[in-house]
Amino acid sequence: MPSRLINWQVKFFGREWDFMDLYHLTVLLAVHCLCLLAPFQFTWGAFWVAISLYLVSGMGVTISYHRNLAHQSFKVPKWLEYSLAYCAVLSLQGSPLEWVSGHRYHHQFTEKLRDPHSPTKGFWFSHVNWVFDYHSRFGSYDGQLIKNVGDLECQLYYRFLHYTYFLHSILLAVALYVAGGLPFVVWGMGVRVVVVSHVTFSINSICHTWGKQIWDTGDASKNNWLFGLLAFGEGWHNNHHAFEYSARQGLERWQIDTSWYVIKFLQVVGLATDVKLPTEIQKKRKALAKNSIMKDK
Structure with missing residues (x-):
């Protein structure tokens, strides 16, 4: 993409917006506008398409982007690793390089200035406004890929997904329209x-x-x-910050972690290896101050 376009900026709402900020804003507004048509485009077929894609793309994010690529909590054969990453691409949450980079920065600078979505900047910033602050997240875009994902950047497949990321969702939308018309696209x-x-x-x-x-x-x-339920186990977030390398985030039996169940299945059938879990010693070390910090807000 031409650097002149990338570096272009416009000021409104009391701040400067660059091309990437407006791109992300446009995409989010577009999908929210599609939702307004949902009551008028409901069919059971469209509903089940949405559920199926929710499972595929949602667990693509949690299993691939998050636990496999960002934290390297387990290993799978390349064909499966790449397939899972492709499922995550369809979530429209960014390319593997962009998503993993932001998440690694989040753990490196949790709730500090360089945390891409620090809650210290306000609830709505940490929820969605950070998406429209590309410069703050990654610095000026000079044609170089994001710096803390060298393990992914060196692979042609991930570079390809980075530069063609949005195209895959367009192709999916076209396929949905061909298969089921506007209801399939809306849902x-x-x-x-x-x-x-x-x-x-x-x-x-x-x-x-x-x-x-x-x-x-x-x-x-x-x-x-x-x-924990809606995000396939990601809601056990204090567990995750305590043991970010762990492939399992629902550490107690009653803590439902759908992503872990899939990873465990892959391990049982021999497809997932080097599956990382916290030891009892590591748990005790983190739980030393447990009684003094436990709180329910």
Whole structure:
């Protein structure tokens, strides 16, 4: 993309917006506008398409982008790794390079100035406004890929997805229209993307605001059972910040973690290896101050 276009800026709402900010704003507005048509375009076929894509793209984000690529919590064969990453691309939450980079910065600078979606900047910033602040997240875009994802950048497949990321959702929208007309597009690309996006956003905002904190993580991360369900296990966020390398985030049997169940299945059939979990010693170390910090907001 021409640097002249990337560096173009316009000022409104009391701040400067660059091309990437407006791009993300336009995409989010478009899918939200599609949702307005949902009551008038409802069919059971469209509904089940949305549910199916919610599962595929949502768990693509949690299993691939988050636990496999960002934290390297387990390994799978390349064909499966790439397939899972492609499922995540269809969530419209960014390319693997962009998503993983932002998440690694989040853990490196949790609730500090360089945290891409720090809750210290306000609830709505941590929920969605950070999406429209590309320069703050990654610095000026000079044609170079994001700096903290060298392990992914060196792979042609991830560079390809980075530069063609939006095209794949366009192709999906076309396929949905061919298969089921406007109802499939409205529910499969509108309702589904909005729900997946806000569920993911809520991990950054709600799960740093409301819930239980049982581990001494030095931040405001919380376990929230509702988003443990909706986000396929990601809502056990205090667990995750305590043991970010863990492939399992629902550490207790009663903490439902759908993503972990899939990873465990892959391990049982021999497809997932080097699956990382916290040891009992590591748990005790993090739980030393447990009684003094436990709180339910």
